Amino acid sequence: MNRDLRRDLYAVAAAALLVVAAALTGVAIKRADDVLHVGWPPLYANWLPHTGPGTPAAIAVAVAVVAYGPSLAARLPWRPLLWTSWGGAMAWTWSLALVDGWERGVARRLTTRYEYLQVIDRFDDIPATLRDFTHHILLGTPDQWPPHVAGHPPGATLTFVLLDRIGLGGGAWAGSFVITVGAATAVAVLVTVRTLAGGALARRAAPFLVLAPAAVWAGTSADGYFAAVAAWAVAFLALAATGHRPRATALASGLLFGLTVYLSYGLTLFALMAAAVLLLGSRRLRILPYAIAGFLVVPVAFTALGFDWWEAYHLLVDRYHQGAGGFRPYGYWVWANLACTVLMVGPATVAGLRRTGAVLARQHTSPERRLALLLCAALLMLLAADLSGMSKAETERIWLPFALWLPATAAFLDHPRPWLAAQATLALLLNHLLLTGW
Secondary structure, eight states: OOHHHHHHHHHHHHHHHHHHHHHHHHHHHHHHOOOSOOSBTTBSEEEOOOOOTTHHHHHHHHHHHHHHHHHHHHHSOHHHHHHHHHHHHHHHHHHHHGGGOHIIIIITGGGSTTSGGGGGGGGSSHHHHHHHGGGGSSTTSTTOOOHHHHTSOHHHHHHHHHHHHTTOOSHHHHHHHHHHHHTTHHHHHHHHHHHHHOHHHHHHHHHHHHTOTTHHHHTTOHHHHHHHHHHHHHHHHHHHHTTSSHHHHHHHHHHHHHHHHTTOGGGGGHHHHHHHHHHHOSOHHHHHHHHHHHHHHHHHHHHHTTOOHHHHHHHHHHHHHHTGGGTSOHHHHHHHHHHHHHHHHHHHHHHHHHHHHHHHTOSSOOHHHHHHHHHHHHHHHHHHHHHHTSOOSOHHHHTHHHHTTGGGGGGGOSSHHHHHHHHHHHHHHHHHHEEEOO
């Protein structure tokens, strides 16, 4: 066993110990006083071993990606690789979702009392609803919004309102939409990595982006859709910053960044990723006017329609502390959230993050160092969200937009197939042993 592999395994063992510590500590806290408000700490889940119609498909996808993913990624032309990655990510996410069955795993996920589809009929007059939106955020207000509606800017709910308006109403269409769009996150990350760090690293990362354990929660969660929007905003910015149709791609990036911050307040942290992309690009000053112009479109539109983002955000903070966020202990979740992240990203990513640190320690500029800098920005976003105290529990869902970048660190690993097998095994065990809340 070489020294690098030994160190990788030490890092994975340390991460596993973190998960065990979070689980044991969480059980002890629940027995003393159930302030965690999760069924199987640190995850928002319950112990329920089960199989479903997605089980054979999930195993088949995992075996196929482990066996053929690295070789296909190495030899496919670039555009077919992107389509294949999207198809593979969709197959993986769909099959994992269907382990819980069609109704429980897909069709009902976004129709519960917490979710967006509960309020579709309240958006018959969209401008009037937006003007009135902040009056229903706090608990105890008349017709208070469900938790996920109150917890996000109205762009999130409007997505499902517009789907309903074009004839794609109901939980089945909503679930299908977020899985299909969310799987495109892998493609956006690949485009960004190739643009900023070269095709060789992107190809090495591709199978790990397809087979991410985070797919357990991306299907079916609106946060998977949010992740895709934010990832494509970054991808277009990378293309613009390196001279690929800079005006059009900068404008597209700005539009998507504007939409991103009206999907989730926490995704303002993607400013860190944008800064990293601009730092790595060569045309950052030339593209900024177009990116800024694109960014302003969505905020100006929502403001003109009567929605005040800043007022809503401050009310959300109050609502957060009125609910579970007010009694979930920060002292536990500030580190247990990281245990959730370990389960989202898997052992290959833990080993990849260790190697990322080693790459950054090098003095010379290289494609590997550029990729390491980009992915450190993703990790920094996640850590900032953690320290904020506004993400106590449920981060396996909430942090999807940040965490889905991290499997790209596995591009630094040797011998990808055993690592891919470990990723798949973790995801399959999680999905079959636990009934996840999202």
